[in-house]
Amino acid sequence: MTATTGSSVPVALTIAGSDSGGGAGIQADLRTFAFHCVHGTSAITCVTAQNTLGVTRVDTLPPEAVIAQIEAVVADIGVQATKTGMLHNREIIAAVADRAEVLGLDNLVVDPVMVSRTGAQLIDNDAVMCLQSKLIPQAMLVTPNRYEAQILSGLPIHTLDDMRAAAQRIHKLGAQAVLVKGGGMPGSLRGVDIWFDGNRLETLTAAMVDTSNTHGTGCTLAAAIAANLALGKDLRSAVRLAKDYVSNALLYALSIGRGQGPVGHFFPLIRKNGDR
Template sequence: MKTAVALTIAGSDSGGGAGIQADLKTFAFNYVHGASVVTCLTAQNTKEVTEVMAVSPNMVKAQFEAVINDIKVDALKTGMLFNQEIISTVADCIKSWGGDNIVIDPVMVSRTGAQLIDDSAVEVMKRELFPQALVLTPNIYEAQLLSCMSIHCLEDMKQAAAKIYDLGAKTVLIKGGAAEGKNKGIDVFFDGQGYTIVGIKAIDTVNNHGTGCSLGAGITAHLALGKSLPRAIASAKEYVTTALEYSLEIGSGCGPIGHFFPLIESQYNG
Protein backbone atom coordinates (compact mmCIF):
# COMPACT_ATOMS: atom_id res chain seq x y z
CA MET A 1 0.00 0.00 0.00
CA LYS A 2 1.37 3.39 -1.00
CA THR A 3 2.07 5.75 1.88
CA ALA A 4 1.24 9.41 1.25
CA VAL A 5 3.96 11.86 2.29
CA ALA A 6 3.65 15.52 3.25
CA LEU A 7 6.50 17.95 3.93
CA THR A 8 6.38 20.89 6.32
CA ILE A 9 8.84 23.77 6.04
CA ALA A 10 8.46 25.74 9.24
CA GLY A 11 9.79 26.72 12.65
CA SER A 12 10.10 24.55 15.74
CA ASP A 13 7.84 25.25 18.74
CA SER A 14 9.53 23.95 21.90
CA GLY A 15 6.15 23.91 23.64
CA GLY A 16 4.85 21.44 21.06
CA GLY A 17 1.67 23.32 20.18
CA ALA A 18 2.37 24.93 16.81
CA GLY A 19 4.93 24.95 14.01
CA ILE A 20 6.72 21.76 12.97
CA GLN A 21 5.39 19.86 15.96
CA ALA A 22 1.74 20.68 15.20
CA ASP A 23 2.21 19.94 11.51
CA LEU A 24 3.73 16.50 12.08
CA LYS A 25 1.02 15.51 14.55
CA THR A 26 -1.65 16.69 12.12
CA PHE A 27 -0.08 14.72 9.28
CA ALA A 28 0.09 11.56 11.40
CA PHE A 29 -3.50 11.74 12.63
CA ASN A 30 -4.67 12.24 9.06
CA TYR A 31 -2.89 9.07 7.90
CA VAL A 32 0.07 10.75 6.20
CA HIS A 33 3.80 10.39 6.83
CA GLY A 34 5.37 13.73 7.68
CA ALA A 35 8.83 14.98 6.74
CA SER A 36 10.20 18.34 7.84
CA VAL A 37 12.55 21.22 7.09
CA VAL A 38 13.24 23.34 10.18
CA THR A 39 13.68 27.05 9.40
CA CYS A 40 14.09 28.45 12.90
CA LEU A 41 14.17 27.39 16.52
CA THR A 42 11.99 29.02 19.14
CA ALA A 43 12.12 28.89 22.91
CA GLN A 44 8.45 29.13 23.85
CA ASN A 45 5.76 27.79 26.11
CA THR A 46 2.03 28.43 26.51
CA LYS A 47 2.68 32.00 27.69
CA GLU A 48 5.46 33.50 25.59
CA VAL A 49 8.27 33.23 23.08
CA THR A 50 11.55 34.03 24.80
CA GLU A 51 14.08 33.39 22.04
CA VAL A 52 14.17 32.80 18.28
CA MET A 53 17.17 31.61 16.26
CA ALA A 54 17.21 31.22 12.48
CA VAL A 55 18.62 28.16 10.77
CA SER A 56 21.13 29.07 8.05
CA PRO A 57 19.71 29.19 4.50
CA ASN A 58 22.27 26.57 3.46
CA MET A 59 21.01 24.19 6.14
CA VAL A 60 17.40 24.85 5.12
CA LYS A 61 18.31 23.93 1.54
CA ALA A 62 20.26 20.86 2.67
CA GLN A 63 17.29 19.55 4.66
CA PHE A 64 14.96 20.08 1.72
CA GLU A 65 17.25 18.35 -0.76
CA ALA A 66 17.89 15.43 1.60
CA VAL A 67 14.15 14.75 1.76
CA ILE A 68 13.26 15.40 -1.88
CA ASN A 69 16.19 13.41 -3.31
CA ASP A 70 15.07 10.25 -1.53
CA ILE A 71 11.36 10.46 -0.68
CA LYS A 72 8.44 11.15 -3.01
CA VAL A 73 6.62 14.09 -1.47
CA ASP A 74 2.95 14.36 -2.44
CA ALA A 75 2.23 17.79 -0.91
CA LEU A 76 4.04 20.44 1.09
CA LYS A 77 3.31 23.47 3.23
CA THR A 78 5.28 26.38 4.57
CA GLY A 79 4.95 28.03 7.95
CA MET A 80 7.27 30.42 9.80
CA LEU A 81 10.15 31.32 7.45
CA PHE A 82 11.54 34.12 9.67
CA ASN A 83 13.59 36.28 7.26
CA GLN A 84 13.94 37.18 3.60
CA GLU A 85 17.03 35.01 3.02
CA ILE A 86 15.18 31.89 4.20
CA ILE A 87 12.06 32.90 2.24
CA SER A 88 14.09 33.18 -0.99
CA THR A 89 15.84 29.87 -0.31
CA VAL A 90 12.53 28.09 0.31
CA ALA A 91 10.96 29.67 -2.79
CA ASP A 92 13.85 28.35 -4.92
CA CYS A 93 13.59 24.91 -3.33
CA ILE A 94 9.86 24.64 -3.97
CA LYS A 95 10.33 25.76 -7.57
CA SER A 96 12.94 23.04 -8.07
CA TRP A 97 10.55 20.44 -6.59
CA GLY A 98 7.99 21.15 -9.29
CA GLY A 99 4.91 19.78 -7.52
CA ASP A 100 1.46 21.36 -7.53
CA ASN A 101 0.15 20.66 -4.01
CA ILE A 102 1.66 23.71 -2.31
CA VAL A 103 0.05 25.26 0.77
CA ILE A 104 1.56 28.60 1.78
CA ASP A 105 0.72 29.72 5.31
CA PRO A 106 2.10 33.29 5.23
CA VAL A 107 3.17 33.49 8.87
CA MET A 108 3.57 37.25 9.18
CA VAL A 109 1.25 38.30 12.00
CA SER A 110 0.32 36.37 15.15
CA ARG A 111 -3.23 35.70 16.35
CA THR A 112 -2.76 38.64 18.73
CA GLY A 113 -1.93 41.02 15.87
CA ALA A 114 1.86 41.29 16.37
CA GLN A 115 3.85 41.46 13.11
CA LEU A 116 6.45 38.66 13.11
CA ILE A 117 8.58 39.51 10.07
CA ASP A 118 9.71 42.86 8.68
CA ASP A 119 8.23 44.63 5.66
CA SER A 120 11.07 43.69 3.32
CA ALA A 121 10.53 39.99 4.12
CA VAL A 122 6.81 40.40 3.44
CA GLU A 123 7.60 41.80 -0.01
CA VAL A 124 9.94 38.90 -0.81
CA MET A 125 7.26 36.42 0.23
CA LYS A 126 4.64 38.13 -1.93
CA ARG A 127 6.94 38.20 -4.93
CA GLU A 128 8.62 34.79 -4.74
CA LEU A 129 6.32 32.45 -2.83
CA PHE A 130 2.71 33.52 -3.41
CA PRO A 131 2.70 32.78 -7.18
CA GLN A 132 3.67 29.17 -6.39
CA ALA A 133 0.80 28.57 -3.96
CA LEU A 134 -2.10 26.28 -4.77
CA VAL A 135 -3.71 27.88 -1.74
CA LEU A 136 -2.65 30.78 0.47
CA THR A 137 -3.96 30.63 4.06
CA PRO A 138 -3.61 33.99 5.89
CA ASN A 139 -5.27 34.65 9.22
CA ILE A 140 -7.40 37.78 9.69
CA TYR A 141 -4.46 39.99 10.63
CA GLU A 142 -2.29 38.74 7.77
CA ALA A 143 -5.22 39.26 5.40
CA GLN A 144 -5.50 42.86 6.58
CA LEU A 145 -1.79 43.41 5.99
CA LEU A 146 -1.85 41.83 2.53
CA SER A 147 -5.08 43.48 1.36
CA CYS A 148 -4.34 46.89 2.92
CA MET A 149 -7.84 47.01 4.39
CA SER A 150 -9.55 46.50 7.75
CA ILE A 151 -11.67 43.39 8.19
CA HIS A 152 -14.74 43.60 10.40
CA CYS A 153 -17.30 41.31 8.76
CA LEU A 154 -17.80 38.49 6.28
CA GLU A 155 -18.12 40.87 3.35
CA ASP A 156 -14.77 42.43 4.29
CA MET A 157 -13.23 38.94 4.29
CA LYS A 158 -14.54 38.37 0.77
CA GLN A 159 -13.15 41.67 -0.50
CA ALA A 160 -9.80 40.99 1.15
CA ALA A 161 -9.66 37.49 -0.36
CA ALA A 162 -10.16 38.94 -3.85
CA LYS A 163 -7.39 41.49 -3.32
CA ILE A 164 -5.00 38.86 -2.00
CA TYR A 165 -5.85 36.57 -4.92
CA ASP A 166 -4.54 39.30 -7.21
CA LEU A 167 -1.08 38.86 -5.62
CA GLY A 168 -0.71 35.64 -7.61
CA ALA A 169 -1.86 32.65 -5.56
CA LYS A 170 -4.20 30.23 -7.35
CA THR A 171 -6.68 30.31 -4.44
CA VAL A 172 -7.00 32.05 -1.06
CA LEU A 173 -8.44 30.81 2.24
CA ILE A 174 -8.75 33.51 4.90
CA LYS A 175 -8.85 31.86 8.33
CA GLY A 176 -11.42 33.35 10.67
CA GLY A 177 -10.26 31.88 13.97
CA ALA A 178 -9.27 35.31 15.27
CA ALA A 179 -12.52 36.95 14.15
CA GLU A 180 -14.99 38.25 16.71
CA GLY A 181 -18.69 37.55 17.29
CA LYS A 182 -20.75 35.50 14.88
CA ASN A 183 -17.92 35.31 12.32
CA LYS A 184 -15.49 33.58 14.71
CA GLY A 185 -14.22 30.35 13.20
CA ILE A 186 -15.69 31.05 9.76
CA ASP A 187 -13.21 30.89 6.87
CA VAL A 188 -13.62 32.36 3.39
CA PHE A 189 -12.27 30.55 0.31
CA PHE A 190 -11.88 32.32 -3.05
CA ASP A 191 -10.74 30.67 -6.28
CA GLY A 192 -10.99 33.63 -8.62
CA GLN A 193 -14.51 32.67 -9.69
CA GLY A 194 -16.56 32.52 -6.52
CA TYR A 195 -16.56 32.36 -2.74
CA THR A 196 -17.14 29.45 -0.41
CA ILE A 197 -17.91 29.98 3.27
CA VAL A 198 -16.22 27.27 5.33
CA GLY A 199 -17.63 26.89 8.82
CA ILE A 200 -18.72 24.12 11.14
CA LYS A 201 -19.11 25.61 14.61
CA ALA A 202 -17.10 27.94 16.81
CA ILE A 203 -15.46 26.26 19.80
CA ASP A 204 -15.21 28.44 22.89
CA THR A 205 -11.77 27.69 24.33
CA VAL A 206 -8.68 29.71 25.21
CA ASN A 207 -6.55 26.68 24.37
CA ASN A 208 -6.28 27.25 20.63
CA HIS A 209 -2.52 27.45 20.11
CA GLY A 210 -1.54 25.94 16.76
CA THR A 211 -4.98 26.19 15.15
CA GLY A 212 -3.78 27.97 12.01
CA CYS A 213 -0.73 25.74 11.52
CA SER A 214 -2.87 22.65 11.97
CA LEU A 215 -5.50 23.75 9.48
CA GLY A 216 -2.83 24.30 6.83
CA ALA A 217 -1.23 20.98 7.70
CA GLY A 218 -4.60 19.24 7.48
CA ILE A 219 -5.18 20.66 4.02
CA THR A 220 -1.69 19.53 3.01
CA ALA A 221 -2.28 16.03 4.36
CA HIS A 222 -5.54 15.57 2.47
CA LEU A 223 -4.01 16.92 -0.73
CA ALA A 224 -1.25 14.33 -0.28
CA LEU A 225 -3.97 11.69 -0.01
CA GLY A 226 -5.26 12.73 -3.43
CA LYS A 227 -8.31 14.77 -2.47
CA SER A 228 -9.39 17.84 -4.41
CA LEU A 229 -8.64 21.18 -2.76
CA PRO A 230 -12.25 21.86 -1.65
CA ARG A 231 -12.50 18.39 -0.10
CA ALA A 232 -9.09 18.79 1.54
CA ILE A 233 -10.18 22.09 3.10
CA ALA A 234 -13.44 20.58 4.38
CA SER A 235 -11.65 17.56 5.88
CA ALA A 236 -9.00 19.74 7.51
CA LYS A 237 -11.65 22.05 8.95
CA GLU A 238 -13.47 19.11 10.50
CA TYR A 239 -10.25 17.75 12.02
CA VAL A 240 -9.23 21.09 13.56
CA THR A 241 -12.72 21.81 14.89
CA THR A 242 -12.79 18.47 16.70
CA ALA A 243 -9.22 19.00 17.95
CA LEU A 244 -10.38 22.32 19.43
CA GLU A 245 -13.16 20.47 21.25
CA TYR A 246 -10.45 18.32 22.85
CA SER A 247 -8.00 21.20 23.45
CA LEU A 248 -5.40 20.63 26.13
CA GLU A 249 -5.24 22.47 29.43
CA ILE A 250 -1.49 22.40 29.87
CA GLY A 251 0.73 25.20 31.13
CA SER A 252 -0.58 28.45 32.53
CA GLY A 253 -1.25 30.25 29.26
CA CYS A 254 -2.82 29.35 25.91
CA GLY A 255 -2.67 25.58 25.56
CA PRO A 256 -2.65 23.67 22.26
CA ILE A 257 -5.45 21.94 20.40
CA GLY A 258 -5.83 18.21 20.94
CA HIS A 259 -4.20 16.83 17.81
CA PHE A 260 -4.48 13.27 19.09
CA PHE A 261 -8.19 13.42 19.91
CA PRO A 262 -8.83 10.01 18.28
CA LEU A 263 -6.72 8.46 21.04
CA ILE A 264 -8.52 10.53 23.68
CA GLU A 265 -11.88 9.40 22.31
CA SER A 266 -10.72 5.78 22.37
CA GLN A 267 -9.60 6.15 25.96
CA TYR A 268 -12.89 7.67 27.04
CA ASN A 269 -15.00 5.20 25.08
CA GLY A 270 -12.91 2.19 26.06
Protein backbone atom coordinates in the same frame (compact mmCIF):
# COMPACT_ATOMS: atom_id res chain seq x y z
CA MET B 1 11.48 16.36 -7.92
CA THR B 2 8.14 15.61 -6.32
CA ALA B 3 7.75 12.41 -8.28
CA THR B 4 6.54 9.54 -6.13
CA THR B 5 9.02 6.89 -5.12
CA GLY B 6 8.41 3.18 -4.73
CA SER B 7 6.72 3.80 -1.39
CA SER B 8 2.96 3.31 -1.25
CA VAL B 9 2.72 5.71 1.71
CA PRO B 10 1.74 9.32 0.92
CA VAL B 11 4.41 11.81 1.99
CA ALA B 12 4.04 15.46 3.05
CA LEU B 13 6.75 18.00 3.82
CA THR B 14 6.50 20.82 6.33
CA ILE B 15 8.90 23.77 6.13
CA ALA B 16 8.44 25.63 9.40
CA GLY B 17 9.79 26.50 12.83
CA SER B 18 10.11 24.29 15.89
CA ASP B 19 7.87 24.92 18.91
CA SER B 20 9.52 23.60 22.07
CA GLY B 21 6.11 23.61 23.76
CA GLY B 22 4.85 21.12 21.18
CA GLY B 23 1.67 22.97 20.27
CA ALA B 24 2.40 24.57 16.91
CA GLY B 25 4.98 24.62 14.13
CA ILE B 26 6.81 21.48 13.08
CA GLN B 27 5.47 19.51 16.04
CA ALA B 28 1.83 20.27 15.24
CA ASP B 29 2.37 19.61 11.54
CA LEU B 30 3.94 16.19 12.07
CA ARG B 31 1.17 15.18 14.49
CA THR B 32 -1.42 16.23 11.93
CA PHE B 33 0.29 14.31 9.13
CA ALA B 34 0.48 11.22 11.34
CA PHE B 35 -3.22 11.42 12.22
CA HIS B 36 -4.02 11.33 8.50
CA CYS B 37 -1.72 8.32 7.93
CA VAL B 38 0.63 10.48 5.87
CA HIS B 39 4.37 10.16 6.40
CA GLY B 40 5.65 13.51 7.65
CA THR B 41 9.00 14.98 6.64
CA SER B 42 10.36 18.34 7.71
CA ALA B 43 12.73 21.22 7.06
CA ILE B 44 13.21 23.31 10.19
CA THR B 45 13.65 27.05 9.63
CA CYS B 46 14.10 28.24 13.19
CA VAL B 47 14.17 26.92 16.73
CA THR B 48 12.00 28.66 19.30
CA ALA B 49 12.03 28.55 23.08
CA GLN B 50 8.34 28.74 23.89
CA ASN B 51 5.59 27.34 26.06
CA THR B 52 1.90 28.03 26.60
CA LEU B 53 2.74 31.53 27.88
CA GLY B 54 4.71 32.72 24.87
CA VAL B 55 8.02 32.81 23.00
CA THR B 56 11.21 33.73 24.85
CA ARG B 57 13.85 33.11 22.17
CA VAL B 58 14.14 32.44 18.42
CA ASP B 59 17.25 31.09 16.71
CA THR B 60 17.09 31.12 12.91
CA LEU B 61 18.87 28.54 10.77
CA PRO B 62 20.95 29.62 7.77
CA PRO B 63 19.02 29.43 4.47
CA GLU B 64 21.53 26.86 3.23
CA ALA B 65 20.61 24.53 6.11
CA VAL B 66 16.91 24.85 5.32
CA ILE B 67 17.49 24.12 1.64
CA ALA B 68 19.70 21.13 2.44
CA GLN B 69 16.85 19.58 4.44
CA ILE B 70 14.35 20.12 1.62
CA GLU B 71 16.67 18.69 -1.03
CA ALA B 72 17.55 15.66 1.11
CA VAL B 73 13.88 14.76 1.51
CA VAL B 74 12.85 15.39 -2.09
CA ALA B 75 15.85 13.65 -3.67
CA ASP B 76 15.30 10.35 -1.86
CA ILE B 77 11.75 10.12 -0.55
CA GLY B 78 9.68 12.42 -2.75
CA VAL B 79 6.69 14.40 -1.50
CA GLN B 80 3.09 14.68 -2.65
CA ALA B 81 2.29 17.91 -0.77
CA THR B 82 4.23 20.68 0.96
CA LYS B 83 3.19 23.10 3.68
CA THR B 84 5.12 26.19 4.75
CA GLY B 85 4.81 27.90 8.11
CA MET B 86 7.17 30.27 9.92
CA LEU B 87 9.95 31.13 7.46
CA HIS B 88 11.06 34.07 9.63
CA ASN B 89 13.10 36.25 7.26
CA ARG B 90 13.52 37.38 3.68
CA GLU B 91 16.55 35.18 3.02
CA ILE B 92 14.78 31.97 3.99
CA ILE B 93 11.59 32.93 2.13
CA ALA B 94 13.57 33.64 -1.04
CA ALA B 95 15.53 30.40 -0.73
CA VAL B 96 12.40 28.30 -0.13
CA ALA B 97 10.61 29.97 -3.04
CA ASP B 98 13.55 29.25 -5.32
CA ARG B 99 13.69 25.57 -4.32
CA ALA B 100 9.92 25.21 -4.63
CA GLU B 101 10.17 26.37 -8.24
CA VAL B 102 13.28 24.38 -9.16
CA LEU B 103 12.12 21.16 -7.50
CA GLY B 104 8.54 21.54 -8.66
CA LEU B 105 6.93 21.27 -5.24
CA ASP B 106 3.32 20.57 -6.13
CA ASN B 107 0.31 20.94 -3.82
CA LEU B 108 1.99 23.83 -2.00
CA VAL B 109 0.01 25.20 0.96
CA VAL B 110 1.41 28.50 2.24
CA ASP B 111 0.48 29.46 5.78
CA PRO B 112 1.89 33.01 5.75
CA VAL B 113 3.02 33.12 9.35
CA MET B 114 3.74 36.83 9.70
CA VAL B 115 1.24 38.15 12.24
CA SER B 116 0.05 36.53 15.45
CA ARG B 117 -3.61 36.14 16.32
CA THR B 118 -3.24 39.18 18.58
CA GLY B 119 -2.02 41.33 15.68
CA ALA B 120 1.71 41.42 16.48
CA GLN B 121 3.82 41.39 13.29
CA LEU B 122 6.38 38.57 13.37
CA ILE B 123 8.45 39.35 10.25
CA ASP B 124 9.70 42.62 8.78
CA ASN B 125 8.34 44.39 5.72
CA ASP B 126 11.09 43.13 3.39
CA ALA B 127 10.14 39.55 4.30
CA VAL B 128 6.46 40.32 3.69
CA MET B 129 7.21 41.69 0.23
CA CYS B 130 9.32 38.63 -0.61
CA LEU B 131 6.48 36.37 0.51
CA GLN B 132 4.06 38.28 -1.71
CA SER B 133 6.25 38.34 -4.80
CA LYS B 134 8.09 35.00 -4.70
CA LEU B 135 6.31 32.33 -2.65
CA ILE B 136 2.57 33.07 -2.71
CA PRO B 137 2.44 33.08 -6.55
CA GLN B 138 3.53 29.41 -6.43
CA ALA B 139 0.92 28.38 -3.86
CA MET B 140 -2.01 26.13 -4.56
CA LEU B 141 -3.54 27.70 -1.45
CA VAL B 142 -2.61 30.53 0.91
CA THR B 143 -4.23 30.59 4.37
CA PRO B 144 -3.86 34.01 6.06
CA ASN B 145 -5.50 34.89 9.34
CA ARG B 146 -7.33 38.20 9.71
CA TYR B 147 -4.24 40.30 10.38
CA GLU B 148 -2.13 38.60 7.72
CA ALA B 149 -4.93 39.11 5.22
CA GLN B 150 -4.97 42.82 6.09
CA ILE B 151 -1.26 43.13 5.28
CA LEU B 152 -1.38 41.00 2.13
CA SER B 153 -4.45 42.79 0.77
CA GLY B 154 -3.80 46.28 2.11
CA LEU B 155 -7.42 46.39 3.29
CA PRO B 156 -8.83 46.80 6.81
CA ILE B 157 -10.87 43.76 7.86
CA HIS B 158 -13.77 44.16 10.27
CA THR B 159 -16.71 42.51 8.51
CA LEU B 160 -17.55 39.50 6.36
CA ASP B 161 -17.58 41.72 3.29
CA ASP B 162 -14.10 42.93 4.23
CA MET B 163 -12.92 39.31 4.34
CA ARG B 164 -14.42 38.68 0.91
CA ALA B 165 -12.74 41.76 -0.56
CA ALA B 166 -9.40 40.78 0.98
CA ALA B 167 -9.60 37.23 -0.39
CA GLN B 168 -10.18 38.55 -3.89
CA ARG B 169 -7.33 41.05 -3.59
CA ILE B 170 -4.90 38.42 -2.25
CA HIS B 171 -5.84 36.06 -5.07
CA LYS B 172 -4.35 38.59 -7.48
CA LEU B 173 -0.92 37.82 -5.99
CA GLY B 174 -1.01 34.57 -7.96
CA ALA B 175 -2.09 31.77 -5.62
CA GLN B 176 -4.59 29.32 -7.10
CA ALA B 177 -6.89 29.82 -4.12
CA VAL B 178 -7.15 31.84 -0.90
CA LEU B 179 -8.65 30.92 2.46
CA VAL B 180 -9.02 33.96 4.72
CA LYS B 181 -9.44 32.55 8.22
CA GLY B 182 -11.85 34.10 10.68
CA GLY B 183 -10.33 32.84 13.91
CA GLY B 184 -9.30 36.37 14.85
CA MET B 185 -12.64 37.94 13.91
CA PRO B 186 -15.04 39.25 16.55
CA GLY B 187 -18.30 37.72 17.69
CA SER B 188 -20.21 35.44 15.34
CA LEU B 189 -17.54 35.79 12.63
CA ARG B 190 -15.00 33.91 14.70
CA GLY B 191 -14.24 30.69 12.87
CA VAL B 192 -15.96 31.77 9.65
CA ASP B 193 -13.59 31.46 6.69
CA ILE B 194 -13.77 32.88 3.18
CA TRP B 195 -12.70 30.79 0.17
CA PHE B 196 -11.89 32.30 -3.22
CA ASP B 197 -10.35 30.48 -6.19
CA GLY B 198 -10.89 33.07 -8.90
CA ASN B 199 -14.37 31.78 -9.69
CA ARG B 200 -16.11 30.76 -6.52
CA LEU B 201 -16.40 33.05 -3.49
CA GLU B 202 -17.69 30.93 -0.64
CA THR B 203 -18.29 31.28 3.09
CA LEU B 204 -17.16 28.23 5.05
CA THR B 205 -18.50 27.77 8.55
CA ALA B 206 -17.81 25.37 11.38
CA ALA B 207 -19.35 24.76 14.78
CA MET B 208 -18.01 27.14 17.42
CA VAL B 209 -15.93 25.48 20.12
CA ASP B 210 -15.72 27.37 23.40
CA THR B 211 -12.11 26.93 24.50
CA SER B 212 -9.16 29.18 25.19
CA ASN B 213 -6.76 26.37 24.26
CA THR B 214 -6.34 27.16 20.57
CA HIS B 215 -2.57 27.26 20.18
CA GLY B 216 -1.51 25.82 16.84
CA THR B 217 -4.86 25.95 15.06
CA GLY B 218 -3.47 27.78 12.02
CA CYS B 219 -0.55 25.40 11.63
CA THR B 220 -2.84 22.42 12.14
CA LEU B 221 -5.37 23.56 9.56
CA ALA B 222 -2.74 24.14 6.86
CA ALA B 223 -1.04 20.84 7.67
CA ALA B 224 -4.35 18.97 7.49
CA ILE B 225 -5.06 20.51 4.10
CA ALA B 226 -1.62 19.41 2.88
CA ALA B 227 -2.15 15.92 4.29
CA ASN B 228 -5.44 15.55 2.44
CA LEU B 229 -3.84 16.79 -0.78
CA ALA B 230 -1.11 14.16 -0.32
CA LEU B 231 -3.89 11.59 -0.01
CA GLY B 232 -5.22 12.65 -3.40
CA LYS B 233 -8.18 14.80 -2.34
CA ASP B 234 -9.11 17.80 -4.47
CA LEU B 235 -8.40 21.19 -2.90
CA ARG B 236 -11.93 22.15 -1.82
CA SER B 237 -12.49 18.72 -0.27
CA ALA B 238 -9.11 18.96 1.46
CA VAL B 239 -10.11 22.31 3.00
CA ARG B 240 -13.48 21.06 4.23
CA LEU B 241 -11.98 17.89 5.70
CA ALA B 242 -9.25 19.93 7.38
CA LYS B 243 -11.79 22.29 8.95
CA ASP B 244 -13.70 19.30 10.35
CA TYR B 245 -10.45 17.89 11.75
CA VAL B 246 -9.56 21.15 13.51
CA SER B 247 -13.07 21.45 14.97
CA ASN B 248 -12.76 17.99 16.50
CA ALA B 249 -9.24 18.72 17.74
CA LEU B 250 -10.54 21.88 19.44
CA LEU B 251 -13.22 19.84 21.22
CA TYR B 252 -10.40 17.88 22.85
CA ALA B 253 -7.93 20.75 23.28
CA LEU B 254 -5.30 20.17 25.95
CA SER B 255 -5.39 22.18 29.15
CA ILE B 256 -1.67 22.14 29.89
CA GLY B 257 0.67 24.77 31.26
CA ARG B 258 -0.42 28.15 32.61
CA GLY B 259 -1.36 29.74 29.31
CA GLN B 260 -2.94 28.81 25.98
CA GLY B 261 -2.82 25.06 25.47
CA PRO B 262 -2.76 23.30 22.08
CA VAL B 263 -5.50 21.52 20.19
CA GLY B 264 -5.86 17.77 20.66
CA HIS B 265 -4.31 16.45 17.46
CA PHE B 266 -5.00 12.80 18.35
CA PHE B 267 -8.51 13.43 19.65
CA PRO B 268 -9.77 9.83 19.17
CA LEU B 269 -7.09 8.64 21.60
CA ILE B 270 -7.86 11.48 24.01
CA ARG B 271 -11.58 10.64 23.80
CA LYS B 272 -10.90 6.94 24.41
CA ASN B 273 -8.68 7.60 27.40
CA GLY B 274 -11.24 10.00 28.81
CA ASP B 275 -13.88 7.28 28.69
CA ARG B 276 -11.90 4.93 30.88
